[in-house]
Amino acid sequence: MICKVFVIYYQCSHDEKIIDVVYKVLKNLYDLLVQQEIALKHWDRYRYFECFIAIEWLYDLKQEDWLLQLAKILDEQGIQYAQMLEILKETRLTWNLDTHGVNVAMALKQEAVTYRLLSRPYQDIAEQIWQILEKYHGTAVGTFTCDECLSERSPIQGSELCSIVELMFSFEILFEKTKDSKWLDRLEKVTFNALPATLSEDLWTHQYDQMVNQIQCTPFQNRSIFKTNGNEAHLFGLEPNYGCCTANFNQGWPKYALSCFKRCDEGIIQASLAPCDLKTTIQGIAVHIQVETQYPFSSEIRYQITTDKDVSFSFFIYLPSWCKTILYNDKPIPNQSFLEISQTWKKATKFTLKLIDTPHLKPYDDCLYTLEYGPLVFALPLQTRFEKIEYIKDGVTRKFPYCDYYLYRESDYNYAFASHQFQIFTNLQTNNPFSFHHPGLRIQTQMQKIDWPYEKGFDSVCAKHPLSITPIDKVEIKQLFPYGCCKLRMTAMPLLQKTKKELQ
Known part of the structure; x- marks a missing residue:
């Protein structure tokens, strides 16, 4: 290795x-x-x-x-x-x-x-x-x-x-x-x-284990919910549970960046969508590919390909399977796995792509659904109180910023989707689109409280499924955030029976 x-x-x-x-x-x-x-x-x-x-x-x-x-x-x-x-x-x-x-x-x-x-x-x-x-x-x-x-x-x-x-x-x-x-x-x-959800915004802390429906991150009192990990494996810290993730998580984003472009016999593939920049040579001629975008928080991707001299090659762009509509220079093109642009590239060539989706509910199992929009999964964010836990371990004092954190829920988690109508709000000026306080996207919809107790034997874990999907309170307007923005969240939630029938 x-x-x-x-x-x-x-x-x-x-x-x-x-x-x-x-x-x-x-x-x-x-x-x-x-x-x-x-x-x-x-x-x-x-x-x-x-x-x-x-x-x-x-x-x-x-x-x-x-x-x-x-x-x-x-x-x-x-x-x-x-x-x-x-x-x-x-x-x-x-x-x-x-x-x-x-x-x-x-x-x-x-x-x-x-x-x-x-x-x-x-x-x-x-x-x-x-x-x-x-x-x-x-x-x-x-x-x-x-x-x-x-x-x-x-x-x-x-x-x-x-x-x-x-x-x-x-x-x-x-x-x-x-x-x-x-x-x-x-x-x-x-x-x-999954990756941003388990990391703090400043990268000083992370979780060893993350849960999709995660309503509190404090030590389990009687026994662990986890099958083979202990009762503190979901805490946030510099080295929670075991040190392997502290050493290993750092490979995630850099390797993703390295995966953005791949060579092929015909030319270049953009394999991962992100703001990125490639300087290379094709047939001995310098080629510069610039990609400007706020994807996945924006559907628009802008390209400029600059060459020192005229050179012929193919440029392939990955098109995600979730796309409902694809616009190339504002004109619709067929859904496909890759857009192939084969031509003689001269000096500077500019073009744009728009990858369009609509928010939709996706079944997780026979009871629970998740809200998806493009590549993003959305979750109901729970108001969170962070408590610093400073301690000494193996002779090392773990004081801020090297400490652990307990995360306490300060809002209710027991909700179901009450509508299949969704309104999108964007915030592309944020410095960190995975921020809880300034998320790059929010989706607003109607939700209602339901009877959803704790998992038996726990006071900080919701049950795997709710007791009922009958509403117990009035309709509320709630905003869901990208999953990666939320440390405490409800992600897989039921759809009220009336709303489910409307979808069928």
């Missing part, structure tokens, strides 16, 4: 020393494995394929056969997730490596990074794994529950932050290897919802 990091660093720095370092590390690993001085065990067997990222990169540079042998040895000693599909349906109440959430998030890319070096046909095993994860453990924000191991399809089970950034990286790799846009649809949903 160290070599994987070196390879990504090389992609940014082009530091030639990296090649020699990776060569020596992998050659040493190969020699030790061949001489049987070491063998894969424990974590190694479940994550061995991460090493293939460095092996493939080095093989393309060196073309040395021992690298193919190294790949074969690692694969023979490693776990094959294609043979574990039934196990991935399980929810186990004891900690185990088979259903460990981060292992599974990484495993989605196992076939994609190994099949070429092992000379195997690609069978899209990742799709089989993903369908199981969605069906048995899926959440409303494109992740799966794992607190710490796979923990059933429920809005009150947790998803570990490490699993979120590893899931993003797997989606990025899967698109890079397959060019299938379904992985980009899944990538942006996780990126723009």
